[in-house]
Amino acid sequence: MLNFEYHTPTKVVFGKDTESKAGSLIKEQGCRKVLVHYGSGSVIRSGLLDRVYASLDAEGIPYASLGGVVPNPRLTKVREGIALCQREGVDFILAVGGGSVIDSSKAIGYGVANEGDVWDFYARKRTASACLPIGAILTIAAAGSEMSNSSVITNEDGLKKRGYKSEYCRCRFAILNPELTYTLPDYQTQSGCVDVLMHTMERYFNQSTNMEMTDGISETLLRTVMKNSLILKKDPQNYDARAEVMWASSLSHNGLTGCGTDGGDWASHQLEHELGGMFDVAHGAGLAAIWGTWARYVCKDRLDRFAKFAENVLLIPHSEDLEQMALLGIQAMEDYFRSIGMPTSLHKLGIAPSEEQILELADKCSFGNTRTIGKVRELNREHIADIYRLARGI
Template sequence: MNNFQYYAPTKVVFGKDTEKELGALIKEQGCRKVLVHYGGNSAQKSGLLDRVCRSLEQENMEYVTLGGVVPNPRLSKVREGIALCKENQVDFVLAVGGGSVIDSAKAIGYGVANEGDVWDFYAKVRVPQACLPIGVVLTIAAAGSEMSDSSVITNEAGWLKRGCNNNLCRVKFAVMNPELTYTLPAYQTESGCTDVLMHTMERYFNQADNMEMTDGISEALMRTVIKNAKILLTDPENYEARAEVMWAGSLSHNGLTGCGTDGGDWACHQMEHELGGMFDVAHGAGLAAVWASWARYVCQERMDRFEKFAVNVLGVEPAETAEKTAARGIEAMEAFYRSIQMPTSLTELGIDPTEEQMQEMARKCSWDGGRTVGVVKKLDQGDVLEIYKAAR
């Protein structure tokens, strides 16, 4: 097993009515002025945004608001947020939303606390030295950004989708009330469940001698999400199922399921980033659409892991050979995705990229041939293109 660092300092306040504790949580932070950052209309329509603002007013906390964050959050909105914060001497960012809003809040936090262009941190030409403190009121179980060190932003100039990972952006507190996710459309719910699953699957498939402790946690997490994603398809106001998926979402991406690994594969995420940059698809759905093609392309490199995944996560009966068990596991995963109405191909995802578009995505994904992606098999530009084609 590998050495590791584990650092997940976010205070999680989980359960019914927990947004009522928001005022006190903000006050604990000792800040003077808050940016309330949010996405589209749902936070307004549901009344959540109003309740959040009332909490701040009750604590005599000054605030400004900035909405309009979209899925695959944009650099232009981040720049708008940075300017607004600087103008108003904001010293705390409260994200009310899901991964896109939180990632945008983190980018704003970097932009305000560091000199120069914030995109540098995502283009990986500089490393951030500070970040404004950030709090979260979570409205979708998906990205796990509420406990992760990660932020992903799309630069409209070239539609580059790039991530920045740094402990500085770890959220101070996250208010998680599963009831706030009751009204999500089924497609968003299930896309979110897929995202949660994939954060652990990316870590689970690796080239390390894995810890039993980490594998046990990961397998329990994946089983829990698979079971409850099915329940939510027909029973979206099932509190227990919403809660299981929401808590799994945070644990899936806070580092816990990567302890002792080599960091994991992440090729599917890299390939989906390009899909998201070019076509603006739902992140989880994009991951589902490429996963099985990736799995079949690489599985001979780590047959033991694919076999273990099939048996311990999907309940596949062991076959005569590891190969067969692994293949059945991949089929079972595809069947699961279909059962929750997630795509298992680009066509089912609703996109039909041309040969040239696939070549462009493969080129961008491999940084013009300057890097490989993944660790189960190190995929070069040609491998990535093959997987896009197989996923068609």
């Protein structure tokens, strides 16, 4: 078991009608002016944005607004947000949306609170020393950005999707009302569930000794999300199922499921980031499409973990043959992905990268052959290209 730090200062306000508390929660932060940041028109059409404005008005909090954030959020929009905040004297950002909007808000927050070009942080040229305070009203359970220390932005110049982590960007509060996710299309709901699962699975598959508390929490989280995603497939307005998945999304990525470990193996996320940057696929769907291939490629280096995962999450019967257990577990996970309508190959994801594109993806993912990814098995540019090729499928 390794030493660890765990710090989740985000105040969670969970349940029905909690968006009405936005104004009072921001008031507690003592800010001058808020940027209300959102994505598509759905938050306008649903009336959510009007309720948020009413809550701010009730507390006498002035605000500016910026919509139009897209999935795989773009650097151009971040720069637009930074300029707007500087012009308007904004000192608090309220993100109303999912991971893309919250991540974009974090990037804007870095851009306003630090000198120089915000992309430097994502390009690993510099580290940030501050971030504007951020609050979130979540509209999809997926990225876990509402409690995490990370954000991911896509730079249109070269279609590079890059993440940056620091403690400065943790949300001051997160308003989690499961009802706000009732109207999501099923594909978005299920893609979100995969993302939630993967934030715990990436931590679970590591190359260190582990902590029983962490493993137990991780396994219960995975089983709970799988069970409830199947309920939502048939009954998308099931409050309890929406709530289980939403709470899991926050716990999956706030650090709890990595305590005492080496932080895990984030190869699937890194492989998917390049797909998302080049093809603009839904993040969770991209993860489902790549995971099984990655898992079969690396599982021999950590058969004990894959067998434990198979037994405790997929309920594969215990056997002495760890490799067989591992492979049955991977297969069961892929069966589950298919049962919720998620792809298990690039073909089923709807993309067919050429050999040239695969080499480009592998080159980008390895930062031009200057880094390896993964911990269960360390993967270089050639391994990465192998996995993309094997994941193509039919």
